[in-house]
Amino acid sequence: MVVVLVGAIIVIAAQILDQKLHYTSTDVVPGPIVPGTQYPDEAFTGIDVPQPIDFSHKIHAGDNEINCMFCHTYARRSKVSGIPPLSKCMGCHTVIATEKPEIQKLTAMWEKGESPQWNKVHDLPDFVHFTHQRHLKRFLFDNQELDVSDAKRVCSMCHGDIAEMTVAKKSRPLTMGFCIRCHEANEGPSDCTKCHK
Amino acid sequence: MNQSKLDRRQFLKGLGLGGAGVALAGCDLPSYVTLEQGEENVISYLAPNEYVIPGVGVWYASTCVGCSAGCGIHGRVREGRVLKLEGNPDSGVNMGRLCQMGQAALQHHFNPDRIANPMVRKNGALVEASWDEAIALINEKSKSGKAAWVTGTISGHQRVMAQTHLGAIGGSRHYAVEQINANVWKTACKDIINDPNPEIHLEKAKVIFSLGADFLGTFISPVHFAASYAEFRTPPRGTLIQAEPAMSLTGGNADHWVGIKPGSETALALGVANALMNNHGVAGNGISNATKTLINKHDPETVAGICAVPVGRIEKIAASLAANSPSLVLAGGSATGNANGYSAAAAALMLNQMLGNIGTTITAGRELAYPQLDLVEGNSANLKDLAIDANEGKIDVLFVSGANPLFLAPKSLKMLEGWNKVGFKVVLSSMLDETAEAADVVLPLASSLEDWGSHIPSYAKGTRNLALQQPLMEPVFPNTRGFGDVVLALAKDAGAPGLDDYDDYYGYLRSAISALKKTDSEKEWNGFLMAGQTQIPSLGRKLSYSDGKITPTMNDSDDGNxxxxxxxxxxxxxxxxxxxxxxxxxxxxxxxxxxxxxxxxxxxxxxxxxxxxxxxxxxxxxxxxxxxxxxxxxxxxxxxxxxxxxxxxxxxxxxxxxxxxxxxxxxxxxxxxxxxxxxxxxxxxxxxxxxxxKQMAKLMEIDRQHGRKLVATISADKQRRTEGGA
Amino acid sequence: MSSLFGNILKGWTDYTKGIEEGGHHEYEHMWGMVIDLDKCTGCNACSVACYAENNIATVGEEKYVARQSMQWLRVERYFDEPDIDPGAIDDENAMQERGASFLPMMCQQCNAATCEPVCPVAATYHTPDGLNAQIYNRCIGSRYCANNCPYRLRVFNFYSYTDENGAWPEPMKQQLNPDISVREKGVMEKCTFCIQRINAAKDKAKMENRQVTEGEVKTACQQTCPTQAIMFGDLLNPESKVTQAWVRQQIKLGKYKQDRENPTLRGYRIFEELNTDPSVLYLERVREE
Incomplete structure (x- = not known):
């Protein structure tokens, strides 16, 4: 009898826990909202990761409202969004803000033909297969309610409000649970091999 | 007491259900700061090409140089690294397929034991040196006597380059050394049917009788022949009969495998010819009377004694050849690997003539219109010559690349003694093999996946192509250089004329191929590179037949060894x-x-x-x-x-x-x-x-299926009944 | 309560279905293979291609003897032919009168896989693609699955091969395929039918709003095979070459005993009688008697 009770408690507790982790349509969806999606809340702002150049996302994506995909051009064509090539930076910065010390660092690297060694902020484990391309298609390009200029809102689902950050921080947990809940809410694939390679 | 009511199954079920919930919760542990964050670097591109996308592989065409077959390859390049090789479907050599050696070329390219820097012998030991130092030393010594080149099978513009260099330093001899070759077969073909490299149509044959020719493994162009073999096995299915003393891969696939005494292949061929003429009424058109006399001396009973093959099997081979036309008789491998090897090849061709295969399953090949680009096919006779010449002091300066004579030469040739008599030895190699270890100067070469080149495949059906080799990635070892680049520089230093316009081998190759194709458009050049090959003019040959010299004698003392x-x-x-x-x-x-x-x-x-x-x-x-x-x-x-x-x-x-x-x-x-x-x-x-x-490391510890249906086999007759072709 | 359990019991009826009723999955694809043993020459190109594609570690002689080799695709070789020449091998003094028999064995991707139910952590399971998947980071290395596989086609990482003395000393590491994991010590691994290629093709098809087409996915072994003895494709696609071959051979999934109109056809599945329901169809080798 005791075992039956303990077992039942475990099962019920697990079920309640499980249900708590699943968002139903009545849940309040916080943060930047992509129409037609469900979105779990995380209130974490991340830790600082030092970078060779103090690149400010706020100036670019926030103040100047440059589309994320202008620089992260690979995101819609590949599994990785990629760091923009130096030539892209120099496309503007041969004329814009050339007097700033961080830009001068950049120019010096360009002239030497060196690329900066950025420190990876959003790094998934090596056994995870994640593709930007598919997610962008699902939430941005195939989404009737969003214009391509709203890319920021899709990106921030996993990357947080990057446009308000200077150097990017990892503000979402990017754990399996984080992924799964979004997949469940948006009817993404639930097959293990879809993400585990 | 109550616990007994819960049977094991239910208990497990309960645990299982609980487990599922817990497991899902486990995925959500608050690991906001993972260990990975900020640990790895991402280095952005400087100014990438439009088609370079991180995370997306791009396939580039090139040519495999694992053997002289010259299969076309596609290399998958991602983030600047070549990750996988596959066959190039457009290549007429391999039609998109590759053998294991082609697949493994990657490990040669990324090999940890590659030579990273030039080396020069000082006080008896090889020490690392700069390129300038090594080249200066070579320039100083290379005109100090009779020079020679040793290569493997070499073709295309590398051949031109090596020979230009050899001429510029006043050398004469070029030893092309290749242990695994079909030299005996090709020589016999040249002498007897007037075409050293005829087209061999396995797919048209109804019976293949192969005297040791391992066409699925090591004979001329194995991947090409394997593809033809697949057609040969399509219903109506052909029969493969292989006669050899030890089973080769082709023997392993034979319907009938005939284990014969080493060196008796010629006799077996004569015995089969005898049975064909006497028992199956094959006329033997075009066979000389001398040969016919020889055949008549080799009745199956006599041959059975020589070869240790039962008379019945010889008869069976003859019957099979007589009943199924066209057939194909090949000789190579172990059959041509003895003092009488040429006879075996000549006898095989004689059988082909008898059976009317010449013109059906053996047809004329095509000759390159530019013979200077054609293959210099390596053979082991050159290895022997090299040993003799070196021992006789005929070589003072030796350049070696793509061959490993000190490993290949039998001790009885005294290669090492000869080698030590050569005053100055330069080895161009990507690995420190036996020969490189004994050199005076070692120049580190780029791997085949980092280098430019052009190759003539050793075997081609129909039109002839120049197979192009291009670098698939930046050098893994930055201080290595391409074969063409090194030899071009050496030739220029030695004063070879007409090379001053070219800064590097790429420039030379491109201008040479542009001249060959009579175009210098960028677009067409890129087209050649994307195809991995380009067609070059060739001339048809014509087959004829005249008997070769067949001497079935075996110098074989039966001393029990x-x-x-x-x-x-x-x-x-x-x-x-x-x-x-x-x-x-x-x-x-x-x-x-x-x-x-x-x-x-x-x-x-x-x-x-x-x-x-x-x-x-x-x-x-x-x-x-x-x-x-x-x-x-x-x-x-x-x-x-x-x-x-x-x-x-x-x-x-x-x-x-x-x-x-x-x-x-x-x-x-x-x-x-x-x-x-x-x-x-x-x-x-x-x-x-x-x-x-000591227990051997091997895959199969048993050789038998013990009645399990693992590899099921049915008889060809049964297959013909169900799948047609009878 | 019922709503509480609804989530977990959802799909239970599907789960209890037998394989002959379509199993517990709504299959998207059913990847299958056909291997023509009459064309296979046993050359081993497939096996090496598999090493190259799938980051398989080489182990060296000692571990090979200890049966710790990691090959996902092995080409077996037998010298007897019980079906057409049962007694041929028995005479000790005779020579072989025929060649050998070669058998490329990769994971048979059984649809009633014996490895799946024994996994204590569900690291191996059946995917909606009809594959036996192995989730490496979930695997705890109990090795129950390998013990339960009648084909002996699962291999275990008894060691870590990633250090400098392992399988990929610098710069060999650079060859590793980033599309699939490098497995660590204590993890079971096996042939995946090149799942990374399948997933890439599916992603591409979805990007283009279409289905994966026949011939779009080629496994590494199939691609390299010099005789093209290996065919691969989707058994749910009636147009695919594999489906046609299965139909032609009158072999059906979900059976442990085939009821064929023409029993002389060459198709068979290895150990079908164990009801593992493998997805690999072999065509009998043919030899002249």
């Missing part, structure tokens, strides 16, 4: 594959042994010698001995012992060194009387147990 067969294998090849772990761990097709050499013995022989499977045995010839483990099976003639070529390196790298034995080293130095090819199946050895036993 065994005949050593140094067998060639796809995989290790001539030893170049030995430092690639994929190939070391890829089981041999027949013995299934990995990571070591082995000696094949017939159970009868093993029993009489008191040897068990896995015993170390001592194999001793007049010129040396090797010790390796016995592999006992029935795919070998009881009078033979077979040891595969390719292992037994004393250098080359961590995987190859001190791994296995090299049977070539103990060959007695006999060679084919016509072509001078070193005989690989003509050395007598004594064999005794070395008194140790």
């Amino acid at each position: 065994l005949t050593l067969i140094a067998s060639a294998r796809m995989g290790m090849w001539d030893g170049r594959g030995a430092n690639l772990p994929w190939l070391q761990e890829s089981p041999d097709q027949i013995s299934k042994v990995v990571w070591d050499s082995w000696a094949e013995l017939h159970p009868k022989t093993a029993k009489s010698l008191g040897i068990k499977d896995g015993d170390y045995i001592n194999i001793k010839s007049a010129s040396g001995e090797v010790t390796t483990r016995a592999f006992i099976y029935k795919g070998i003639h009881p009078g033979a012992i077979a040891v595969p070529i390719g292992r037994g390196h004393s250098a080359l790298g961590r995987y190859a060194k001190d791994n296995g034995v090299n049977p070539l080293s103990i060959l007695n130095g006999a060679s084919d009387s016509k072509t001078g090819e070193i005989a690989t199946t003509a050395t007598k050895v004594s064999v005794k147990s070395a008194g140790k036993n």
Whole structure:
């Protein structure tokens, strides 16, 4: 009898826990909202990761409202969004803000033909297969309610409000649970091999 | 007491359900800061091409240089690294397919034992030096005497370059050395049917009778022939009969495998010819009377005595050949690897003539309109010449690339003694093999996936192509240089005319091919590179037939010793594959042994010698001995012992060194009387147990299916009844 | 309560279905293979291609003897032919009169896989693609699955091969395929039918709003095979070459005993009688008697 009770408690507790982790349509969806999606809340702002150049996302994506995909051009064509090539930076910065010390660092690297060694902020484990391309298609390009200029809102689902950050921080947990809940809410694939390679 | 009501099944069910919830919760543990964050670097591109996308592989065409077949390859390049090779479907050589050696070329490219920097011999030891120093030393010494080049099979513009350099330094001789070749067959074809490289149509044959020619493994162009073999096996299905003393990969696929006494292949061919003429009414058009007399002397009974093959089997081969036309008779491998090898090839061609195959399954090939680009096909006769010339002091300066003469030459040739008499030896190599270790200057070469080049495939059907090789990635070892670049620079330094316009080999190659194709448009050049090949003009040949000299005599004293067969294998090849772990761990097709050499013995022989499977045995010839483990099976003639070529390196790298034995080293130095090819199946050895036993690393510990339906086999008749073709 | 359990019991009826009723999955694809043993020459190109594609570690002689080799695709070789020449091998003094028999064995991707139910952590399971998937980071290395596989086609990482003395000393590491994991010590692994290629093709098809087409996915072994003895494709696609071959051979999934109109056809599945329901169809080898 005791075992039956303990077992039942475990099962019920697990079920309640499980249900708590699943968002139903009545849940309040916080943060930047992509129409037609469900979105779990995380209130974490991340830790600082030092970078060779103090690149400010706020100036670019926030103040100047440059589309994320202008620089992260690979995101819609590949599994990785990629760091923009130096030539892209120099496309503007041969004329814009050339007097700033961080830009001068950049120019010096360009002239030497060196690329900066950025420190990876959003790094998934090596056994995870994640593709930007598919997610962008699902939430941005195939989404009737969003214009391509709203890319920021899709990106921030996993990357947080990057446009308000200077150097990017990892503000979402990017754990399996984080992924799964979004997949469940948006009817993404639930097959293990879809993400585990 | 109440607990007993919960049976085990329910209990597990409860746990299982709970487990599912807990497991899901476990995925959500608050690991906001993962260990990975900020730990790895991402380095952005500087100014990438439009088609370079991180995370997306791009396929580039190139050419495999693993053997002289010249298969077209596609290399998958991602983030600047080449990750996988596949066949180029547009290549007429391999139609998109690759053999294991082609697949493993990646491990040569990324090999940890590649030479990173030039080396120069100082006070008896090789020490690292700068390119300038090494080149200066070569320029100083290279005109100081009679110079020569040693290469493997070489073709295209690399050949032109090497010969230009040789001319500029006043050298004369170019030794093309290749242990695994079809020189005897090709020489016989040239003499007898007037075409050294005829087209061989396996797919048209209804019966293939192969005297040792391992066309699926090591004969001329194995991937191409494997593709033709697949067609040959499509209903109505052809029959493959293979006669050889030790089972090759092709033998392993034979419908009928005839284990014959080493060196008796010519006699077998004559016996079959005799049965064809006398029992099956084959006329023998075009066969000379002298040959017919010889055939008449070889009735099946006599031949049965020579070859140790039952009369019935000889009759059966003849009957099969007579009943199914067209057929195809080939000779190579072990059949041509003895002092009478040429006779075996001549006899095979004679059978083809008798059976009317010349013009049907053997047709005329095409000759390049630019003979200066054609293959200089390596052979082992050149290896012998090299040893003799070096010993006689005819060589003062030697350039070596793409060949490893110190590994390949039998001790009886005294190659090392000759080598030491050569005043100045330069080796261009990407690996520190036996030859490079003994050089005065070692120049580190780029791998085949980092280099430019053009190649003529050793075998082609229909039109002839120039196969192009292009770098698939930046050099793994930055201080290495391409073969063409090095030789171009050396030739320029030596004052070769007409090269001043070219800064590098790429420039030379591009301008040469543009001239060849009479175009210098960027677009067309890119088209050639994307295709990995470009067609070049060729001229048709015409076949004729005149009997070759067939001498069936075997110089065989039956002294109770065994005949050593140094067998060639796809995989290790001539030893170049030995430092690639994929190939070391890829089981041999027949013995299934990995990571070591082995000696094949017939159970009868093993029993009489008191040897068990896995015993170390001592194999001793007049010129040396090797010790390796016995592999006992029935795919070998009881009078033979077979040891595969390719292992037994004393250098080359961590995987190859001190791994296995090299049977070539103990060959007695006999060679084919016509072509001078070193005989690989003509050395007598004594064999005794070395008194140790250790379990061999091999894939199959059992050879039998024990009634399980693993590889099911049905008879060809049954297949014809169900799938047609009868 | 019922709503509480609804989530977990959802799909239970599907789960209890037998394989002959379509199993517990709504299959998207059913990847299958056909291997023509009459064309296979046993050359081993497939095996090496598999090493190259799938980051398989080489282990060296000692571990190979200890049966710790990692090959996902092995080419077996037998010398007897029980079906057409049962007694041929028995005479000790005779020579082989025929060649050998070669058998490329990769994971048979059984649809009633014996490895799946024994996994204590559900690291191996059946995917909606009809594959036996192995989730490496979930695997705890109990090795129950390998013990339960009648084909002996699962291999275990008894060691870590990633250090400098392992399978990929610098710069060999650079060859590793980033599309699939490098497995660590204590993890079971096996042939995946090149799932990374399947997933890439599916992603591409979805990007282009279409289905994966026949011939779009080629496994590494199939691609390299010099005789093209290996065919691969989707058994749910009636147009695919594999489906046609299965139909032609009158072999059906979900059976442990085939009821064929023409029993002389060459198709068979290895150990079908164990009801593992493998997805690999072999065509009998043919030899002249």
